[in-house]
Every structure is written in C-alpha cells, then in structure tokens.
Amino acid sequence: MDLRERTLELAQHYRQNQTPLTAERLIGGIGAALKYTRLPDGQDGAFDFGSHTILIAEGQAPKRQRFTLAHEVMHYLIHQDDDLLSELHETFEGSKLESELEVLCNLGAAEMLLPGEGVDAAIAKRGQSPKLISELAEQHQVSEEVAVIALAERGPSPSIVLMAGGKPMRVFFSAKSQRIFDRIRRNVAIPKDHPLAVALETALPYKGKAPLPGHGTMYALEAFPKGGRVYAVFKELQN
Numbered sequence: 001m002d003l004r005e006r007t008l009e010l011a012q013h014y015r016q017n018q019t020p021l022t023a024e025r026l027i028g029g030i031g032a033a034l035k036y037t038r039l040p041d042g043q044d045g046a047f048d049f050g051s052h053t054i055l056i057a058e059g060q061a062p063k064r065q066r067f068t069l070a071h072e073v074m075h076y077l078i079h080q081d082d083d084l085l086s087e088l089h090e091t092f093e094g095s096k097l098e099s100e101l102e103v104l105c106n107l108g109a110a111e112m113l114l115p116g117e118g119v120d121a122a123i124a125k126r127g128q129s130p131k132l133i134s135e136l137a138e139q140h141q142v143s144e145e146v147a148v149i150a151l152a153e154r155g156p157s158p159s160i161v162l163m164a165g166g167k168p169m170r171v172f173f174s175a176k177s178q179r180i181f182d183r184i185r186r187n188v189a190i191p192k193d194h195p196l197a198v199a200l201e202t203a204l205p206y207k208g209k210a211p212l213p214g215h216g217t218m219y220a221l222e223a224f225p226k227g228g229r230v231y232a233v234f235k236e237l238q239n
C-alpha cells in the first residue's frame with residue numbers, strides 16, 4: 001500500500017461526504033466535539049481521543065484554524081484505518097513514525113480543503129511557481145500552508161516548498177515531495193546572505209541555484225517576495 005495515496009483517498013472520500021466543509025461539517029463527519037483553547041507554544045491543535053474532542057489553539061487566523069481542524073480529523077481517520085495504521089507501524093518507528101504521521105495528516109488536510117485537480121490545473125498552466133501559493137490560497141479560501149503542501153506534493157519535479165519571513169528571517173512553514181530526503185524545520189533561521197533573505201530585503205524575485213538554508217546540497221530555487229513574506233520552490237537539480 002502506498003501510504004500517501006491511501007491518505008489522499010481517505011481525505012477525498014471525507015470531502016465528498018461532508019462538503020461543504022464548514023467547521024461543523026468537518027467535525028460532524030467523525031462525531032467529535034470541538035474546543036478552542038490555549039495550547040502549549042507552537043502547538044496548533046490536538047485530538048483528545050479520551051473525550052473524542054478536537055482542541056484548536058485559540059487566537060489564530062480562521063483559515064489556519066480550519067487547516068488545523070482538518071489535520072486533526074485526519075489523525076482520527078488514519079487512527080480508524082487498520083490497514084493504513086499497520087502499514088505505517090511496519091514501515092516506521094519512534095520519532096520517524098511520529099513525523100511521518102504528521103506529514104500524512106498535513107497531506108490529507110490539504111487535499112480535503114484544496115482538491116488536487118484544482119492544483120494540477122494551476123500547475124499545468126503556470127508551472128510549479130511559488131506565486132501559486134498565495135494565488136491558490138486566495139482562490140480557494142484556504143490558508144497558505146495548505147497551498148504549500150499541495151504544491152510540494154503535486155509538482156512535477158521533486159521539490160521543497162516553503163514560506164519564510166520575519167525579523168530575523170525564519171521559515172514559517174514548509175513541505176516536501178516524497179522523493180526529497182532533505183528536511184527543513186519550522187523556525188529555521190535564514191542566513192542574511194541567502195537568496196531568500198536577499199529577495200525579502202530587495203522585494204525582487206530570485207531564480208537560480210541555492211542551497212536549502214542550513215544544508216549543503218544545491219537546488220534550483222525560485223523565490224517570490226510578496227507582502228513581507230517570501231514564497232519559494234526548491235527543485236532538485238537535474239544532472
């Protein structure tokens with residue numbers, strides 16, 4: 001079984017049954033309760049299996065909360081799928097298992113909120129451009145995190161997609177396609193001389209070779225600054 005494909009199927013099926021995906025319908029499909037509350041720093045949500053309640057961090061943007069809600073629903077759907085769960089446990093263990101589970105929940109949440117066909121159509125027309133992140137998010141009324149995940153998953157070349165900003169500059173969110181092994185974590189600092197930092201500073205787009213911040217391997221980078229953020233696609237270099 002392909003874990004990603006199975007996860008996407010679960011998400012598509014859930015979307016078809018629960019559409020339109022309001023918060024009520026998102027939790028309604030699994031009969032869970034919903035609670036907005038304070039969560040530890042850096043945590044957006046949690047699924048309390050004991051009380052069958054989804055906890056969402058209060059004070060975040062509504063679109064971000066909706067993505068978190070879909071992510072927590074995916075935790076439950078995966079938890080209920082014996083085949084998927086046993087495959088996951090056979091393939092990974094320890095912290096690898098945990099991080100893979102988070103990746104799958106993000107992937108499913110993105111597919112729920114932003115159907116893959118829409119992303120494929122945009123990529124076919126415009127290429128796997130970082131400009132698509134804010135455009136897809138706006139068109140489909142989803143958070144930019146959702147668009148980042150979809151663009152990494154559905155792009156034709158193996159890639160890492162991210163958005164970054166702030167002072168000092170750091171990674172806000174990233175996603176990668178399955179075939180890429182380098183990982184970049186949230187809040188990783190971007191060095192001042194990195195093309196991402198230069199794009200933010202100058203408000204000019206960048207296209208050329210660059211390493212992932214904190215890594216040695218070179219990628220083909222396309223970076224697009226907008227509204228105090230930089231959106232970026234790092235594609236694997238073709239030999």
Ligand SMILES: [Zn+2]
Nearest residue numbers: 071075102105
């Ligand atoms: Zn999670």
